[in-house]
Amino acid sequence: MSNNTPNEQDDDNKISSLYKQGSIETPAKHINEKILHQAKLSSNNVIPLSIKRIFTTITSSRSLAIAAVLVIGVSVVLQIQFDHFDEIMPTSTETYLDEQILLENLSTDNTERLLSAPAQTSEAFNNNEEINTLNSSIPKKSAPKPSMKAYKPTAKTETEAKAKYDRQRHERYLKLKQKREQKQRLERKPQDKEELLKKRLEKIPSTALGISSFSSDLDNCNNFNNKECLASSICTLNVSNNKLNCQQAKNHCEQDFSQSDDSIESCQKKGKCEYIVSTCQCNTNGSCECEDNTPPACLLIEDDEQ
Amino acid sequence: MWTQTIKLMTNTVDTIKPSSLSIKQANDEELLSLYCNGDTSAFDTLYNRHRDSLYRFILRQNNNMTSLAEEVFQEVWMNVINNKKQFRNESKFSTWLYQIARNKLIDHSRKATTRKDNFHDCIDDEVIESNNPQPDKKSQLEICIELLQSFVLQLPKEQKEAFILKHDTEHSIDDMALIANTSHETFKSRLRYAMKKLRDWLPGECL
Numbered sequence: 001m002s003n004n005t006p007n008e009q010d011d012d013n014k015i016s017s018l019y020k021q022g023s024i025e026t027p028a029k030h031i032n033e034k035i036l037h038q039a040k041l042s043s044n045n046v047i048p049l050s051i052k053r054i055f056t057t058i059t060s061s062r063s064l065a066i067a068a069v070l071v072i073g074v075s076v077v078l079q080i081q082f083d084h085f086d087e088i089m090p091t092s093t094e095t096y097l098d099e100q101i102l103l104e105n106l107s108t109d110n111t112e113r114l115l116s117a118p119a120q121t122s123e124a125f126n127n128n129e130e131i132n133t134l135n136s137s138i139p140k141k142s143a144p145k146p147s148m149k150a151y152k153p154t155a156k157t158e159t160e161a162k163a164k165y166d167r168q169r170h171e172r173y174l175k176l177k178q179k180r181e182q183k184q185r186l187e188r189k190p191q192d193k194e195e196l197l198k199k200r201l202e203k204i205p206s207t208a209l210g211i212s213s214f215s216s217d218l219d220n221c222n223n224f225n226n227k228e229c230l231a232s233s234i235c236t237l238n239v240s241n242n243k244l245n246c247q248q249a250k251n252h253c254e255q256d257f258s259q260s261d262d263s264i265e266s267c268q269k270k271g272k273c274e275y276i277v278s279t280c281q282c283n284t285n286g287s288c289e290c291e292d293n294t295p296p297a298c299l300l301i302e303d304d305e306q
Numbered sequence: 307m308w309t310q311t312i313k314l315m316t317n318t319v320d321t322i323k324p325s326s327l328s329i330k331q332a333n334d335e336e337l338l339s340l341y342c343n344g345d346t347s348a349f350d351t352l353y354n355r356h357r358d359s360l361y362r363f364i365l366r367q368n369n370n371m372t373s374l375a376e377e378v379f380q381e382v383w384m385n386v387i388n389n390k391k392q393f394r395n396e397s398k399f400s401t402w403l404y405q406i407a408r409n410k411l412i413d414h415s416r417k418a419t420t421r422k423d424n425f426h427d428c429i430d431d432e433v434i435e436s437n438n439p440q441p442d443k444k445s446q447l448e449i450c451i452e453l454l455q456s457f458v459l460q461l462p463k464e465q466k467e468a469f470i471l472k473h474d475t476e477h478s479i480d481d482m483a484l485i486a487n488t489s490h491e492t493f494k495s496r497l498r499y500a501m502k503k504l505r506d507w508l509p510g511e512c513l
Contacts, residue, residue, distance in 0.1 A: 008501075008505065011505050011513050012501050012505070014512075014513050015454065015501065015504050015508065015513070016472075016473055018450055018451055018454050018512065019451075019454055019473045020473060021447070021451055022451035022452070022454065022455050023362050023473070023474060025358075025361060025362050025365055026357070026358050026361060027357060027358075027361045027379055028376065031376055031379065032353075032357065034380065035353065035380060035383045035384070035387075036346075036349070036350060036353060038383075038384060038387055039341070039346060039349040039350075039353070039387050040346045042387045042388070042390075043341065043344050043346050043349070
């Protein structure tokens with residue numbers, strides 16, 4: 001045994017070298033395989049990093065996300081519009097059919113107003129720019145036959161049922177249209193309101209609204225200012241407690257009669273109606289002052305005998 | 307647009323998919339991270355990198371008892387596999403690996419102590435026999451190697467550990483001290499004593 005070597009560092013190096021030459025042991029092959037197999041089994045439960053990153057890249061990509069939202073949004077809106085208007089918008093052929101059916105089947109006095117409605121509505125459709133725009137955005141059906149998918153015959157005859165079905169379609173269309181107009185009216189400025197009202201009254205004759213439309217316009221009269229009310233054919237500006245109030249047209253004289261635009265003749269033509277002459281001065285904000293605090297009106301003549 | 311998307315995805319896959327070259331160049335911590343994300347080839351590389359040195363570390367600490375060393379060796383790697391996500395980058399992977407191995411060795415030595423009074427003095431008869439030089443058949447170098455190995459086994463536990471860590475692994479003194487759960491200076495001292503003893507024990511022909 002050498003206790004003291006001249007150079008301990010050399011001895012240490014030799015010891016290290018000797019030790020490393022003898023360090024040749026390696027684990028058995030079956031142990032390697034076992035451990036690597038176990039490692040693979042353990043990693044099978046883990047989602048690979050590459051897949052994770054691809055998913056993250058896709059989901060975090062702003063342009064892709066925006067594109068996806070736009071595509072989905074636009075397609076949903078188009079689908080809703082298409083479905084909705086396909087159901088409520090009569091085509092020109094359908095309107096013609098409406099007219100024919102009504103001419104054939106409806107003959108009572110009360111329905112005379114309705115009799116003229118489809119024809120006038122058809123005209124109104126052609127004049128209304130908004131509807132024309134919408135019509136152009138909706139793909140036209142190739143088949144000229146009217147859609148009868150919602151038609152269920154409940155009336156005695158087929159023609160009556162068709163007429164009923166078409167009336168319902170027409171009423172639903174009018175309600176929707178009025179709602180949209182009301183919304184637009186609330187959004188517009190007062191001066192725009194005035195122009196819009198005039199335009200609407202010119203383009204859509206009041207007769208085209210039909211009887212059922214009056215119930216839906218009950219609330220509209222309260223929303224009108226004095227000027228709008230005078231121009232309206234479905235509302236009448238009355239005096240109560242020395243104040244001007246816009247109310248729903250009560251009788252056939254007031255209905256379809258514009259206090260500011262219609263003439264004496266149009267009032268008298270209605271029968272049993274009398275025209276009250278008066279003049280009103282209206283401000284730009286829509287409030288009016290009338291002669292003797294009474295606006296012009298088409299009043300029903302009370303029958304003394306009855 | 308879809309073509310661009312597919313292109314983007316392909317490029318992404320290309321950039322993130324670690325090639326065999328980049329795996330070989332990756333450090334231990336990166337390999338473990340890749341393995342944690344499901345890349346088994348990263349584990350293969352990691353295993354191959356530390357397999358032999360760790361095995362020898364365990365084998366020497368177990369006084370060259372192969373069966374026990376294999377058992378501990380497997381337990382260590384199973385521990386790594388099962389607790390891979392518990393590794394934090396506060397230390398090196400190799401330090402963590404050898405700390406696990408050391409803890410396993412301590413567990414086994416405690417069990418062995420219940421069977422034998424002194425673990426340090428216990429040297430397997432087989433090992434001693436296998437380490438005994440057979441002058442007629444072996445060269446002087448082989449004899450010296452076997453003598454050195456048998457002397458290493460006879461070193462005190464801490465000095466043996468220090469010597470094996472120094473010669474079977476490639477850790478720095480600080481990392482080795484961390485594995486041995488001691489200070490830098492204490493570890494160096496242990497190593498110095500171990501070397502002195504081996505110098506004393508080895509015959510002059512071997513030096």
